[in-house]
Amino acid sequence: MADIAVEASEVPAQLPHARVAVLGAGKMGGILLQAFLKQNLFAPAQIHATVAHPERAVALSAQWGVDVTTDNLAAAKDADLILLGVKPFQVPDLIADIKPALTKEKTLLSFAASVKTRAIEDAAGLEIGVIRAMPNTPSALGAGAAALCRGRFVTPAQMELAARIFETVGRTVIVDEKHMDAVTGLSASGPAYIYIIIEALAEAGVKVGLPRDTATQLAAQTTFGAAKMVLDTGYHPALLKDAVTTPAGCTIDGILELEEGGLRVTLIKAVMRATERAKQLAAG
Numbered sequence: 001m002a003d004i005a006v007e008a009s010e011v012p013a014q015l016p017h018a019r020v021a022v023l024g025a026g027k028m029g030g031i032l033l034q035a036f037l038k039q040n041l042f043a044p045a046q047i048h049a050t051v052a053h054p055e056r057a058v059a060l061s062a063q064w065g066v067d068v069t070t071d072n073l074a075a076a077k078d079a080d081l082i083l084l085g086v087k088p089f090q091v092p093d094l095i096a097d098i099k100p101a102l103t104k105e106k107t108l109l110s111f112a113a114s115v116k117t118r119a120i121e122d123a124a125g126l127e128i129g130v131i132r133a134m135p136n137t138p139s140a141l142g143a144g145a146a147a148l149c150r151g152r153f154v155t156p157a158q159m160e161l162a163a164r165i166f167e168t169v170g171r172t173v174i175v176d177e178k179h180m181d182a183v184t185g186l187s188a189s190g191p192a193y194i195y196i197i198i199e200a201l202a203e204a205g206v207k208v209g210l211p212r213d214t215a216t217q218l219a220a221q222t223t224f225g226a227a228k229m230v231l232d233t234g235y236h237p238a239l240l241k242d243a244v245t246t247p248a249g250c251t252i253d254g255i256l257e258l259e260e261g262g263l264r265v266t267l268i269k270a271v272m273r274a275t276e277r278a279k280q281l282a283a284g
């Protein structure tokens with residue numbers, strides 16, 4: 001897939017003093033890094049990112065205008081806030097790499113699925129603040145959903161900084177760590193489920209005679225509008241559904257098909273399966 005372009009914003013620089021390392025600037029790390037730059041949260045000089053492949057480091061450095069290398073230790077030495085963005089099974093090796101650079105004054109912010117704050121604290125071998133985040137890809141457009149939880153040594157100021165960072169790329173909630181795998185199964189994997197729903201609705205539009213572009217636009221805008229109704233009104237989704245469902249109208253016929261096809265149960269099972277898988281990822 002092509003890189004996801006990040007939307008610009010006019011928000012002024014807010015964190016001029018923090019030095020940030022994004023270790024593992026892949027899909028998610030790259031989205032966050034670009035969003036931070038576009039939101040003017042950090043200046044390019046404040047950020048040092050790393051990836052595994054030197055040629056990718058060179059390309060990304062040119063693309064983003066920030067220092068991108070393969071040297072995790074150097075990046076971590078220079079940073080106050082260290083984002084861990086490698087695959088879950090790679091986190092222990094990454095912590096071992098950067099251990100000499102870690103001090104109690106730094107903050108580790110991991111967005112690797114499945115990896116517990118306790119495991120990161122233990123690997124770091126000191127009482128360092130570890131925050132776990134679970135963002136999702138719509139962060140690229142400032143429409144992300146992220147959950148944060150705190151490790152044992154996180155100060156209120158560290159948590160506030162992390163929340164502020166994620167609020168610039170979307171909606172942020174703070175949860176107990178026991179909920180992080182569920183968040184992974186729901187909102188981190190969730191965009192994929194919704195894309196399938198949008199794709200299916202667009203196919204349906206084509207089936208009933210709409211041009212594909214029109215059908216896709218209508219399907220996506222309808223999904224967006226329904227989500228906005230839930231978020232902005234605070235009404236229960238069932239109440240909003242009832243408002244669309246005229247007695248003996250056409251919507252109730254559509255709902256009948258959805259219920260018969262098991263959409264509701266299928267979505268519940270999808271989140272349950274993804275949550276179960278999220279529990280295993282740290283083990284590789």
Ligand SMILES: NC(=O)c1ccc[n+]([C@@H]2O[C@H](COP(=O)([O-])OP(=O)(O)OC[C@H]3O[C@@H](n4cnc5c(N)ncnc54)[C@H](OP(=O)(O)O)[C@@H]3O)[C@@H](O)[C@H]2O)c1
Pocket residue numbers: 023024025026027028029050051052053054056070072085086087088090094111112113134135136137188
């Ligand atoms: N994708 C999502 O929607 C999403 C959502 C929430 C959380 N996450 C979490 O984000 C993390 C990354 O997922 P992703 O989808 O972004 O995967 P990804 O695109 O494969 O990114 C992983 C990045 O880590 C780099 N890397 C690998 N080993 C490294 C090392 N030793 N030192 C420095 N960098 C290294 C890779 O470098 P190269 O590019 O050179 O290979 C790559 O850029 C995972 O832990 C995942 O659970 C992802």
